[in-house]
Amino acid sequence: MAETAVQASPTRGDERLGFILVTLSALFWSFGGAIARFVEAGDSWTVVFWRSVWAAAFLIGFMVWRDGVRGTLALFRDMGLPGVAVGVCFAIASTSFVVALAYTTVANVVLMQAGVPLLAALMGWIIFRERVSLPTWFAIAAVIAGVAIMVSESFTGDVSPIGDGLALLIAVAFSSATVMTRRFAHVRMTPATCLGTLIAAVFAATQVSTVLVSGIDMAWLFAFGALNLGLGLALFATGARLIPAAFAALLGTLETVLGPVWVWLIHGETPSARTVLGGTVIFAALLVHIALEFRRQAQPRKPGVTGMPAPR
Known part of the structure; x- marks a missing residue:
């Protein structure tokens, strides 16, 4: 690892930028379900392959446009072991999602993902001593409860280890x-x-039955990969470094709330009463927490206080 791990000291302006970028990433990710409804390819691994390919192409193009060819190569070289670890984590998450759906329900997968803010808060506190405030814990609990309400009517009682x-x-x-x-x-x-x-993409290529898709499917897969996944990842990776891990993961749950809304508006799939109720709980919890966060940021810092923002 070329550099020693250091904790960033973002300014309040940086924190607000991080909040905006992570929120936008959740917004772009939330269109995933609506876009997937347009794809007619039968093999889910074909979808994973092309989505990953287009996402990679977008991210490479974005870095070349922003940093040039030499700058892009330098970014890959300088990301070190932390960057490789983050890349492996994202690959595991995206691949496991597809495989998990072959064994268990969407409800169980979504409910597990609702625990991301809690796990991120615990990891940050245990490993790096990044403290989490009581309001954030309450918001995390509300998000988990809201997702549980959203998916409760889908539970079948079957358990797949x-x-x-x-x-x-x-x-x-x-x-x-x-x-x-x-x-x-x-x-x-x-x-x-x-x-x-x-x-x-490489892993999906070893599992796929065919990579051939129609022209219309390829257009949707481009949107699914480049805009939904690629742009979302770029925004999240840039913004998550500026705000506490628990807060970043909490904002990411907006995807869970907005996803059913786009499917309803675009495809006419009316969400159930429990979906609406659970989404309302999540959205309200996030709005209250965000309002409290901006109120905290608006307060002047105490004289002589520098570095890390006040613990949340």
């Missing part, structure tokens, strides 16, 4: 990536997310 184990692995991998992105804030993680998509 493999499927539920993979669903838990998704949450652990994404939480780990979030915490490492924050901890190694001096490392640019966009190439790490690109590495993750490349790993996922």
